[in-house]
Amino acid sequence: MDIQSILLQRRTVHDYEREPLPDGALDRALRAALAAPNHRMTEPWRFVRVGPRTRERLCEIAVSLKTPPGDAPRLELVEKTRKKMLNPAELLVVSRARAEDPVVEREDYAAIACAIQNLSLSLWAEGVGSKWSTGAVTTAADTYAALEIDATQQEIVGFVWAGIAAKDAPKARRRRELSDVLRQLP
Numbered sequence: 279m280d281i282q283s284i285l286l287q288r289r290t291v292h293d294y295e296r297e298p299l300p301d302g303a304l305d306r307a308l309r310a311a312l313a314a315p316n317h318r319m320t321e322p323w324r325f326v327r328v329g330p331r332t333r334e335r336l337c338e339i340a341v342s343l344k345t346p347p348g349d350a351p352r353l354e355l356v357e358k359t360r361k362k363m364l365n366p367a368e369l370l371v372v373s374r375a376r377a378e379d380p381v382v383e384r385e386d387y388a389a390i391a392c393a394i395q396n397l398s399l400s401l402w403a404e405g406v407g408s409k410w411s412t413g414a415v416t417t418a419a420d421t422y423a424a425l426e427i428d429a430t431q432q433e434i435v436g437f438v439w440a441g442i443a444a445k446d447a448p449k450a451r452r453r454r455e456l457s458d459v460l461r462q463l464p
């Protein structure tokens with residue numbers, strides 16, 4: 279695939295097969311992430327590749343966040359959450375090393391967004407789907423504990439799920455026309 283096709287055809291994938299990634303694909307994608315542009319070369323990105331036991335714990339946290347205190351978790355919710363969180367072959371948690379200066383923090387977040395996009399495009403080029411998610415479970419205090427991330431040192435920017443799509447990736451969401459967002463000045 280040429281680069282323009284990769285850029286235009288990439289879609290967020292929501293449903294995954296329980297199938298591993300092609301050999302080396304994750305490593306190549308992470309190396310692509312590290313090549314992202316980064317003002318001042320702060321290299322603010324940190325990644326955790328989350329194994330099955332920790333993923334089970336994250337599932338419990340996700341379910342508990344959606345269950346009123348004192349209630350037993352609904353079976354349907356448990357099943358849906360498990361499918362969503364255990365099916366994708368990989369889960370990467372991406373966090374940002376905190377900085378003192380708010381301008382640096384803002385630019386570091388931008389650099390991490392570039393890194394995640396590099397990662398996701400590298401995967402897409404190899405037939406692997408991914409999804410950046412920022413739902414409640416991604417930033418819960420219990421999640422920081424389960425991932426052994428010290429919230430005073432790092433901020434979780436998102437979860438990135440990756441794997442083989444279970445069905446055709448969703449169609450492109452409607453985008454604005456270029457003419458709506460581009461002004462040309464003489």
Ligand SMILES: Cc1cc2nc3c(=O)[nH]c(=O)nc-3n(C[C@H](O)[C@H](O)[C@H](O)COP(=O)(O)O)c2cc1C
Nearest residue numbers: 288289290291409410411412413436448449450451
């Ligand atoms: C910062 C960020 C956070 C996102 N969080 C979520 C999320 O929590 N859940 C979700 O389903 N998709 C999430 N997405 C994916 C968007 O919903 C998706 O990119 C958008 O619908 C456009 O679809 P496309 O990626 O297929 O072009 C997130 C994307 C970004 C950039």
